[in-house]
Structure formats: structure tokens, C-alpha cells
Amino acid sequence: DAKTTQPTSMDCAEGRAANLPCNHSTISGNEYVYWYRQIHSQGPQYIIHGLKNNETNEMASLIITEDRKSSTLILPHATLRDTAVYYCIRCNAGGTSYGKLTFGQGTILTVHP
Amino acid sequence: GAGVSQSPSNKVTEKGKDVELRCDPISGHTALYWYRQSLGQGLEFLIYFQGNSAPDKSGLPSDRFSAERTGGSVSTLTIQRTQQEDSAVYLCASSLARCRTEAFFGQGTRLTVV
Numbered sequence: 748d749a750k751t752t753q754p755t756s757m758d759c760a761e762g763r764a765a766n767l768p769c770n771h772s773t774i775s776g777n778e779y780v781y782w783y784r785q786i787h788s789q790g791p792q793y794i795i796h797g798l799k800n801n802e803t804n805e806m807a808s809l810i811i812t813e814d815r816k817s818s819t820l821i822l823p824h825a826t827l828r829d830t831a832v833y834y835c836i837r838c839n840a841g842g843t844s845y846g847k848l849t850f851g852q853g854t855i856l857t858v859h860p
Numbered sequence: 861g862a863g864v865s866q867s868p869s870n871k872v873t874e875k876g877k878d879v880e881l882r883c884d885p886i887s888g889h890t891a892l893y894w895y896r897q898s899l900g901q902g903l904e905f906l907i908y909f910q911g912n913s914a915p916d917k918s919g920l921p922s923d924r925f926s927a928e929r930t931g932g933s934v935s936t937l938t939i940q941r942t943q944q945e946d947s948a949v950y951l952c953a954s955s956l957a958r959c960r961t962e963a964f965f966g967q968g969t970r971l972t973v974v
Contacts, residue, residue, distance in 0.1 A: 834903070844916070847916060
């Protein structure tokens with residue numbers, strides 16, 4: 748089961764940090780956590796991924812709990828252009844589903860002025 | 861090319877006709893994915909190719925759907941005897957190394973069956 752659970756929608760004020768949670772309680776040791784976002788009528792855009800350690804890049808930070816059962820995507824200073832659907836995905840780096848990316852329904856993040 | 865290219869960008873077809881959708885992945889990418897996205901919905905997995913391995917076809921909704929990948933590069937998704945419920949955006953993605961690097965998505969083909 749490659750399922751992740753995310754809130755359906757969230758709001759954030761422009762300039763504030765947006766913290767998007769994701770539950771992946773059944774994750775296995777060799778599964779990566781990926782985040783993508785999709786802005787209306789565009790293809791999904793990669794944001795960040797991680798396995799065990801927290802990760803940071805120019806777009807966001809990814810905080811993974813020690814037991815790896817949940818993670819949080821942090822957009823440190825949200826802008827109106829960050830309004831999008833955010834997908835948290837598991838990628839299995841082994842076994843019969845090696846490399847398969849399964850998307851859920853995602854979180855609709857709305858950044859308001 | 862600079863990214864994943866899909867063609868056509870838009871396709872309108874009559875119910876019952878066959879359609880072919882094309883995906884040109886990033887050069888050197890061994891993994892290739894097809895997804896479908898209906899209006900207002902999330903991405904539905906269709907099929908996944910990895911190198912010379914047998915593709916994972918577990919997401920194909922019916923035997924009217926098929927896909928092939930020639931020479932480990934270009935992929936074609938074929939829908940036979942199209943139905944109105946096939947109307948959706950069909951997205952293709954490719955990646956260099958499964959899970960360890962990100963997948964890059966094309967802009968999709970918007971299929972409308974009338």
C-alpha cells in the first residue's frame with residue numbers, strides 16, 4: 748500500500764511559512780518521500796525529496812519524523828504564486844514496485860494577501 | 861531536448877475512434893511514466909516503464925489502453941475505441957534513476973472525446 752494521507756485544503760497568509768503535513772504510517776525503510784506541486788493546468792513540478800534526513804533546497808524544507816511515519820513540507824515565505832495542489836508521494840526503491848510513483852489527492856494550498 | 865515533450869498538446873476525437881499520444885522523455889532517462897488526470901481530480905497512474913524490464917501496466921483502466929516504448933526512448937499511449945469518459949489530460953514523466961532523482965513531467969495532452 749503506497750498510500751499517503753494529506754489534508755484536503757489549507758490556507759496561508761502571504762509572507763508566512765506554509766507547513767503542509769503528510770502521513771505515511773506504513774512507509775518502509777527503502778521508500779523515499781517526494782513532494783510535487785501542480786499549478787492550475789500545468790504539469791506537476793518537483794519540489795523536494797528525502798529518505799531519512801531532513802532536506803532543504805531553494806524552494807522548501809522537508810522535515811521527516813524520526814520514525815518516518817510522517818513528514819512536513821515547509822515553504823518558508825509563501826507567496827501568491829505558491830497557490831497550488833501539493834502532493835506527498837512515496838517512491839519504493841526496491842521490490843516489485845521499484846520506482847513507481849503513486850499520487851493521492853493532494854492538499855490544495857491557498858495563499859492569500 | 862530540454863524537457864519532457866508531449867504531442868499533441870490538444871486532441872479532439874470522435875467517440876469510437878483510436879488515438880495515439882506521444883511522449884519524448886529527457887534523453888538518457890530510463891524510467892517513463894504515464895498518468896491521467898480528469899478535471900478537478902488527482903493523477904491516476906496508468907503505466908510505468910523502466911529500462912528493458914517488463915512495464916508495470918497495473919493502472920491501465922481497460923484493454924482499450926496500451927502503451928509501448930521503443931528503443932528505451934519515445935513512448936506512445938494508444939487508446940482504442942475512445943469513450944467520453946476517456947476525456948482527460950494525459951501526462952508523461954521521465955526520471956534518470958528510480959526514486960533517487962526526481963521525475964520531470966511534460967505539459968500533457970488534453971484529450972476530448974465528443
